[in-house]
Amino acid sequence: MLHGVSKRQILHDKNNLSTRFRDLEREEVFREYLRKIVEKIPLHYQNRRKYALMPSLSDEDARGRYKEALEAAIPGVTVVPEPEMVGEYFRLLKQNLELEAGKNNVILVVDVGASTANMTIILSRRDRTIVDLDATGAQRDLRLRALRGDSAGHAGRWVDLRLAEILGLGGSDAALRAIETAKVKASLGEDAVYVETSSTATVTSLSIDRATLASVSKELWGELRPLFAKLCERLYENQRSSKDARQKSNERLSELGVSSVSDAHRLIDTILLAGGTSLLPGFEEAMLASLFPSGHRPAVLRVGSAFAIAAAAGGLAHILHNYVPPRLRKPNGSGQEVFTTPLDGTLPYSLLLGVKQPPGREYHVTLLDPNDPFVDDGGKRQIEGIPLLAKGMAPKMRVVPGLEAGVLARQGRTFLNMRVKQSPVKMELDWDPGRQRATIHSDQLEATGHLWIDVNSLRKRQEAALDPFDEDIPADGLAVDAAEDIVLDLGMSKIVVVTADRGWISADELERVVREGCPVGSLSDEVEIEQHLEPEGTEGRDVRSAGRGGDGDIVVISDGEVVEAMPIDEIGARETEPAGPSGPEVLVSSLVQRPASTTLPRAQAISQVDWGARVADAEFSHALVSLRDDVAAKEPKLQFNDIVVALLALAVRPVVLLAGPPGCGKSTLVRLIARILGKERGKSFHEVAVQAHWGDDEALFGKSGLLDVLFREGESAHLVMFDEFNLTRPEYYLSRLFHALESGSGAISHDRRIAPCRVFGTLNIDDSSRPPSPKVIDRCFLMELSQVSHTSDDPPELSTFESMPILPGLPAVTLNAASADKTIDSVLDALHMAVHTHELRHDLLPSRRVLSDIKASLSLHSSLDLQGKNLLDRNDLIDRLIASRILVKLAGAFDQVGPALDALEKVVEGVEELPRTRRRLKLARHQARLGFVSPWQ
Structure with a gap:
């Protein structure tokens, strides 16, 4: 993933030479791998906030790919830098990382693991923004900050290959496994350890001892020396990057005899050795002898036997410490003393400038990326990529953390009204790395002085513990x-x-x-x-x-x-x-x-009536990509995300309702999906025009009924569209069909069963139709379509898609690790709290059926890799699920709905990623003046 080629081939089908090899995309395989890992986490813990460690990568492209893959495969994940978390292990857990008062302490983190070697510099800055008093009353700075690190592939794997070369063995998996085992044993003992590997003809016994390991360790450090040299250049530039930095560093540089980049290594006070490979015999001495042949050597702290989990444990300690109040505390009799030294690592999220011009959606301009060296150096620079703004325009702007920070991190960051004085607009970013503050300035806009963000606010979580631990603990606990x-x-x-x-x-x-x-x-x-x-x-x-x-x-x-x-x-x-x-x-x-006994249920497929072929996730998503490309070539303005959401809905629930104003394309979308699924009109696809006078289902299932074809034997699965679904009450003519589909039996009566089928209903939202009852809406997957723009072209002709790729079937639905979402949870929590606090009607809450549909939809989004393949943005799906599956139940007299509306509006305030949700709440607020709220008016 980090260093390999982007595409490889794998043997696909030995029996079919025409499809013998399949191309595998690196990022796609990695995302699927990550999802499988998350699925192994017990279900009891899968809804917890997830953080993933990011190794130091000098290649910005590799770093970006790695981060994007993590975010696509693990929705809502926060990426934290691994070397800094190693530092947190020493600082917070081992508590042996000491800072010298009044000086810019320099800490080198060397993490050499199995596949990569990471190096990062951590500094304590004397910027006077955070100070404390030591025992003598002198002020000392307690703020730690990490510079960007670097990474290389010279690590444990490199050592194994080098040992194989020395021993005259090949690089086969069996040989490398044998060498790895012998290497570990030899590093722990004094005696030579034999490497035994066999082939069909010979058995060879060779040995590895500590002297051999020390020799290879010296070579390994020689390979890593250029990486260290780059880090020293960055360190020296940091100390001399500005007049203020030079004033603070001159005394220290003079004291240590540092006059150029070649001397910068003398600034290092402490070295943190992490990773199993860094503990090999001879590695530490080779490093110190190379860097400090004479004179003062820095202190070296070793991670010890906990090297396998040090970074993860340090990361968890870092997160616990950043709660307010902290959830990691030293004992001092009461157990409430907190650590005072903060670690301000690299920028946790990208920073964006949001620009909104009515009636459009928010446009994002990247202000600062965590990979940008400007994060370390600070200063002022012009902002690139600002959209064209004409003189006299009044855009709205705000500064927000990037999308990877999650919806809640951007909640409440409201827009400010601007006015353009001169066009084109030029804006300047002022970034202070010490204060961790970004400010926007422009002489060509009015009121930019209030455009700023304090990154420190993104590092802390204001959340008191519900059950603090206050029992006696050991002195070192x-x-x-x-x-x-x-x-x-x-x-x-x-x-x-x-x-x-x-x-x-x-x-x-x-x-x-x-x-x-x-x-x-x-x-x-x-x-x-x-x-x-x-x-x-x-x-x-x-x-x-x-x-x-x-x-x-x-x-x-x-x-x-x-x-x-x-x-x-x-x-x-x-x-x-x-x-x-x-x-x-x-x-x-x-x-x-403890002490309660906990049983964790196995994830199971959702009970549902089967419908044709259920295909593997990879097969379905690849076919969907081909379909998207074909549709884009023929009708580039067609909203393909509507197609994807409709297919997800059809996979999750047997009845899907398409709601929207007349002429928005509901029927056209159903016909297009029928063609996508290979259904033929009159044979496996049936359009039924609902009649206002229907009082039962005789017109459908009676003698010569419109859906008599469903009772004929055959292998085909059917798709049915009920046009103007709500022209009469659906309960009158669909009760038996609902039961047949949901029960899984397909039984319309005791002696008649229908073939496998799925149902679409088109639902007009106007004064001519009666709204479906809450019971019907609960049994259907509601999907709302927007009215077409006045600038739109004519609707696409179905003949355009005659030769489009046919999907092989629908994907199977299971609930896995990606079936939860923090934004949806916050909406549900607010709704539950309002209902129970104000004793509102309980039918305002979503049913188990609705909650199951939401989880299944999110699970499909993850397992099909829709985010990674750029098929459907997760925020778009979440917005649709909240608006159409949760808020659609927000109806009734305002005295019963008002408190819930207040709570929900507070949750989504300023969350621009939820336009459908905000629009539905705004509609409910307008209706409140009439005393009655309905999702349909």
Whole structure:
């Protein structure tokens, strides 16, 4: 993913030479891989906020690809820099990272793992923005900030290949596995370890000892030296980048004899060694001898036996510490003392300038990207990409964090009214890295002085713990309050997932557990866990909790097996054997609350009537991409996202309603989808014009009924469209069809069953039609279409799509890790709170059927990789689900709806990514003047 080619081929079908090879896109495979990892997290923890560690990457393209893949595969994930989290492990958990008062402390993080070597510089800045008093009363700066790091492929894998070369062995998987095993054993002992590898003809025995490892370690550092040199250049430039920086650094530079880039390494006070490869014999000495042949050497802190999980544990500690009040605390008798040293790492999210010109949507201009060196240096520069604004225009603008920050992070950041004094408009960004503040200036706009954002506000979470841990803990322990956060560390040889429940942790205990493990047989207090990981046969396995230092325990799951249980005062996982052909071992560390017994249900497919072929996710999404490209070539103005949402709805629920004003294209969309699914009019696709006088379903299922074809035997699955669905009450003519589809039996009566089918209904929103009842809406998947613009062309002719690709079927629906969303959860929480607090009607809340549809839709969006393939933006789907599946129930007398409307408006205030939701709430607010709210008027 980071260093390989973008496309590879895989043997697809040995029996069909015409499709023998299939092209695999690097990013697509990686996204699917990530989704499979998340699915292995127990369901009880899958709704927690997710963070993924980002290795230092000097290649901005690789960094961008990696980050985009993470965000597409794990909706709502926050990406945090891995080297900085290693620093947090030493600072917050081991508590042995000390700062010297009054100086710009320079810390080098060296993280050499299995696949990559990362180096990052962390500085303590004397900018006087955050100060504290030491024991002598002198002020010292306590703000830490990391410069951009760099990464290289010279790591554990490189060492294995070099050892194979020295031993005269090839680079086969079997040989490298044998070498890796011998390398680990030799690094821990004094004796030589034999490498045994066999072939069909010979058996060769060669040995590796510490001297050999020391020699290779010296070569490894030689390969990493250029990476370090680049980092020193960045460090020196940072110390001399401005007049203020030079004034603060001159004394220190003079004291250490630093006069040029070649001397910059002398500024380093402390080296943090992390990653298993950095612990090889000879590596530390080779590094120090190369950089500091004589004179003062910096202090070296080693991660020790916890190297496998140090970054993930440090990341979790960092997140817990950034709650307000902190959920990670030192003991001082009351257990409430907090750490005072903040780590302000690289910019957590990109910063955007939002520009809105009525009646259009918000246009985003990137102000600052986390990969940009300007983040470290600061200063002023012109903003590129501003849309054309004519003199006299009155656009609205705001500064917001990037889309990856999530909807809630941008909530409440309102637009400011501007007026253009001169065109074209030039604007300037003023970025202060010390204060972490971005401000916009322009002489050609009025009122830009209020366009600014404080990035520090994005780093803290104002959320008090519901159940703080205040019990006695050891002197070296740290109190932990439960938090809804999960950190993922995606390595080549292991994957670690950590989360925290109420209790305490200790760095010493963490290292002991990682080193020695915790035998399951020695534990007590049974906790029942049902596994939902492959292989089968692990259900119902008992895990016993230790109860030491807290209320729960960590369960370590490896390849579907519970391998050990750990007390709550230990966060971590055991380092695994090197990856084999099947890929890295997945270690999931999750805290389980006691004393209640918890059973985690296995994810199951949603119960539904089958409809034709259910195809694999990859097959369906690839066909959808081909279809999109074909449609774009023939009708570039066609809204393909409406097609995608309709197909998702059809996969989730047997009856889909298309609502909208007359002439918006509802019937045309259904006919187009029928063609996409290969349905033929009169044979497998049937249009039914609903009649106002229908009082039962005789016209449909009676003798010579309009849908008599559904009772004929055949293999075809049918698609039915009821045009003007609500011209009469649907309950009159569709009750038996609803039951047949939802029950899964297909039974219209005791002796008659229909063929597999799906139903579309077109629903006009005007005064000539009666609104469907809430019961009907609840049973259908409602999809709303917007009125076409006055500038739109004529509707597309279906003949244009005669030769379009046919989809192979609909995808299967299951609930997996991506079936939750923070924005939807916040809306549901606000609605539930309003209903229960103000004793409103409970039918304002979504039913289980609706909640299941929402989860299924989000799950399909993830499993089909619709975001990664640019087929459907997740925010668009979320907006539609909230507006059409949740808020559509917002109806009735205003005294029963008003409190809910108030709560919902507060949740979505300033959230521009929810235009349909905001429009529906605005409609309800206008209707409030009449005393009655309806979704249809």
